Amino acid sequence: MATIKDIAKLAGVSVTTVSRALNGYSDVNAKTRQRIEEIAKEIEYSPNSLARSLVMNKTKTIGLLVSGLTREGAKDNIVFDVLTGINEFCGAHDYDIVLFNTTTSKQKEKTYAQLCRERRVEGVIVQGIKNDDPYLLEIFDSNIPCVLIDVPVESETAGYVTTDNVDGSMKAVRHLAELGHENIAMMNGHGQAFVSKERLKGFELGMLEADLPIRSEWIVNGEYSESKAQEMGLKLLTAYPEVTAVVCASDLMALGVVRAAEQLGRKVPDQLSVTGYDDITLASYVTPALTTVAQDLFRMGYSAADLLLSILHQTSEERVRLIENELKIRNTTKEIKQ
Amino acid sequence: MATIKDIAKLAGVSVTTVSRALNGYSDVNAKTRQRIEEIAKEIEYSPNSLARSLVMNKTKTIGLLVSGLTREGAKDNIVFDVLTGINEFCGAHDYDIVLFNTTTSKQKEKTYAQLCRERRVEGVIVQGIKNDDPYLLEIFDSNIPCVLIDVPVESETAGYVTTDNVDGSMKAVRHLAELGHENIAMMNGHGQAFVSKERLKGFELGMLEADLPIRSEWIVNGEYSESKAQEMGLKLLTAYPEVTAVVCASDLMALGVVRAAEQLGRKVPDQLSVTGYDDITLASYVTPALTTVAQDLFRMGYSAADLLLSILHQTSEERVRLIENELKIRNTTKEIKQ
DNA sequence: ATCCCTTTCCAAAACGTTTTGGATGATTAA
């Protein structure tokens, strides 16, 4: 493969001059530069980014650490949408993305920090990490610039982007309250996740705001899984048939609840209102189409990349980005029968 | 950041010895090795992969060139599923993946080959490329190991993985013929795509096999877009109401056709049978659930990575991988009314 | 005492860049 040395030899100049010519420095004669550029094209030279990165000590690369990049994670396109946003921003700013594949086995032998240092990424975006993930601790210790999706970590070198999950849930509750619902249950995710806590908080605040009673038996966990939500929904709805609406912490779980209702012969939305969270593609295609709190995942990814670059270029003290969400009213919610 | 030199200094040995110790060579004393390893851990050494790659002339990295990594491409999770498969294989074989962001603007100034050479990827997987994409030509010229998804390119250094699209379409037609359909139309993608041609061929073969007439007016292009398919479907079904079934070259287009039928007051599957292709997540969730030819996209990605590594390690002469597909019969097809 | 293995180590070159700190000669200002 052609190198800068080859060009130097052909052009009869030093490698210094070639380097400076190709990088647009002013201390090289116009004719020399032209000749060099011609030769470069001629022999199909392309710079070796490894060598360049090595000496310049920066790689123009960010790492992506995702735990949802598995066969199962494909149902909701959350990971993918965020990735798309990241990709968009990075493309515009000439950064490349390397996917770290952190299979469980490898996670043991190599730490997060090692992974990043080895690959010399300038920063990392972490997604789909659980609160008890071993990686999470390291992020705090390491001083590698880092942006988390939906995990609140703040430090000199770390920040996060999330949506206003409290407000999101409140929107859902408010909507149901306005439709006349009073006995509202919640299908939450699991206890460890930050967003679960926030969405629960929003649910409770919403209920308080509407002056409705919060009954702890009506708050169950579906583990963000469709089938688990169906199972728990079935239990909930048989034990407490007076429940007329359930706020879910994810769309997939909402689908599970809808299915549970069907199983019990309760029509959605006539005999049960259900709201989701996320607005995954499925949400609008399914029948009945899901009323849900839409998150702009693309923008989350885009913002995450933006925030990361601002951290590592130290252009801002900002460490948190809050993306707005929006309640999309579709066909799984309806005013309660008088 | 700690380097091999630091270790050498602390251990009182040469860098050579450190390198050899850390890489498991046998010509280093057990005690020395142990001391070196301890120091390495102590000062949190991690090897600089840039330097290593530079001298060894290999990066353990493959590139990923996708043209569907945009906001629009998110509806079907095709790109994502394939990516997941690639990631899985690469994880198991210690290869990293770098995402090339080929925005349209950059595509002009930097060629495919330049992109790859610069980043020193050992090989590339290309997905979502159209037959008239400028990159496609380069792939043939360049000698960079390369695997395409669903684009038939074969050479010393290039191969592809695809499903048996001819057979897939035939399965769909056969199924419809068995249900008694005789007037079967086809909603194809666009002319440039390889898979479109194959699926069309399968359609025609299937019709011949079932001894049914092929009418060219009944074969239309929906450009793989839901709305376009709806529009074309509307025209087709109003012009030729005698059509009782339509074979679609993608699930998204099938959804469009179903929608067109609804618009015309024709119930699916009672008054019109529709088959899709891909088995995207939506297919099984939508009502009525789509009868479709399922492609195992995960396996396609997995195989693509496998094939690529076999090409670049020259462990096999194989250049093509055919993944099986399967007809999933759901609720958009029904036997014709007598 | 000599020769030949082993074991254990290392100096130096190489990978392909960028950057530093001038050097050279020509032009301009005094």
Added chain:
DNA sequence: TTAATCATCCAAAACGTTTTGGAAAGGGAT
């Protein structure tokens, strides 16, 4: 004429590894 400025170039060091081709020392066999 001399000094200062300018335009153009370059040698060498540096980045952090791996690899090559030995060297040195110790132990056995003869």
